[in-house]
Amino acid sequence: MELNVRQKKIIEIVKENQPITGEDIAKKLGLTRATLRPDLSVLTMSKILDARPRVGYFYVGTKTNEGLLKFLKESPVKDVGSLPIVIAEGKSVYEAIVTLFLEDVGTIYVVKDSYLSGVISRKDLLKTSIGNKDLNTIPVEMVMTRLSHIVYVNEDDSIYEAISKILTYEIDSLPIVTAHDVNKLEVVGRFTKTNISRLLMEFANGN
Amino acid sequence: MELNVRQKKIIEIVKENQPITGEDIAKKLGLTRATLRPDLSVLTMSKILDARPRVGYFYVGTKTNEGLLKFLKESPVKDVGSLPIVIAEGKSVYEAIVTLFLEDVGTIYVVKDSYLSGVISRKDLLKTSIGNKDLNTIPVEMVMTRLSHIVYVNEDDSIYEAISKILTYEIDSLPIVTAHDVNKLEVVGRFTKTNISRLLMEFANGN
Known part of the structure; x- marks a missing residue:
């Protein structure tokens, strides 16, 4: 649940550019794909991002929470x-x-x-x-x-x-x-x- | 947010029988359709149930919350x-x-x-x-x-x-x-x- 700074940045990048490959996310951050692997794993396992082979990453986080946010607001x-x-x-x-x-x-x-x-x-x-x-x-x-x-x-x-x-x-x-x-x-x-x-x-x- | 006993029963019935008409829900509860109207309004307005004309009621409540429940558990x-x-x-x-x-x-x-x-x-x-x-x-x-x-x-x-x-x-x-x-x-x-x-x-x- 506690995302680190880099994971939050990744989410922002995916939100703006989806679908986007891991390679392209790494480029935008000035990092290697290997460096990002653990962060991307966390984000996909926690269902914040969805990864589709040969397409890239999608943001799915808010979909789950829209109802709650709407209710609270x-x-x-x-x-x-x-x-x-x-x-x-x-x-x-x-x-x-x-x-x-x-x-x-x-x-x-x-x-x-x-x-x-x-x-x-x-x-x-x-x-x-x-x-x-x-x-x-x-x-x-x-x-x-x-x-x-x-x-x-x-x-x-x-x-x-x-x-x-x-x-x-x-x-x-x-x-x-x-x-x-x-x-x-x-x-x-x-x-x-x-x-x-x-x-x-x-x-x-x-x- | 605070549902009454009857509204909770309606949710259970819809979950098990969806899609189900208001008429059929009333029958299962031994009540008239008119009696149920306020409860069904509350449930659809709060997006717990979805009503489609000539089809019936669907349960949509948990879809929104599945992610949260899974995370918490x-x-x-x-x-x-x-x-x-x-x-x-x-x-x-x-x-x-x-x-x-x-x-x-x-x-x-x-x-x-x-x-x-x-x-x-x-x-x-x-x-x-x-x-x-x-x-x-x-x-x-x-x-x-x-x-x-x-x-x-x-x-x-x-x-x-x-x-x-x-x-x-x-x-x-x-x-x-x-x-x-x-x-x-x-x-x-x-x-x-x-x-x-x-x-x-x-x-x-x-x-």
Whole structure:
């Protein structure tokens, strides 16, 4: 699955010039056919390229994935998200921790007047718990990530966009919001890496 | 994406009898054609079934996903896992927390004589941090999940099996091990929901 740089280059060349012989691919890369042999084997065995005798290599990779790509890009994230777990500003860090355990989630959204104002993760809570004796006296807004720094998706954004954000920002989950105004984001869901994992399995199993 | 029981039954019927008319599907289910109409619409719109006038319904769902399923079932999890972050028994909970933040991971594996003896999650550490003043004096083995309760995968197990375990046991990551003996598991990697998310995107984008 992890292709090396040369394998990725080969794919690009085949996409643009198919059918193309191994000899010609080697020429374009300034390498010998022998040097390329292992890479071409990997690519044909993994069904990314198809080789036909005396014709050359074809790209077949995307054909398999078109359906998935289309689905991810055309389906709104709200269709696959989970319910959000929220806590109101003014509540304590201790209450946030209790909520986290009771609801068994990794992230809690903080709301003020029912609009998103912050996000609290397990790591935020862990950081606060170390050396702080009375977690009952610390309000959640003291330790949360504030609105201006929150990465979120709009309910009509695509699943593809949501997954891209999770991977780019290296976060566990995203709030799904309905934007009533620039700073008036109503939290309507939560999109997590568990949702992504389920999607992959459902797609693989064809349902 | 979430199919109902009847839609799943329809898929099974079409798979076994294709091409099959809506009328015949209804008969097999003991329902009227009209009752089935919404389900058949969902299935054709989501490209799981294809309908051809005067011929009937075809199953097209798996065609798209065969490549993915084959890949997930035939590739060993070790090919896509990440490096494991480990800590030795005897180290303190405080040191585990520092490691967690430094390495920016969600789970740390505890080893004894270089074999897996436990797993510590952010939640384990959070639970311990509440009300415990001196985390330096608590050894990791006091708070970790012990070997007998750890869910893991062998390095040659398939990616499919690894994802199934993560979803079934509702956990964030799995240690990938080389088993030298029943209780002698060498931690060689870690498989996470981030790995799964990257796989989905790589597959969708065709590389």
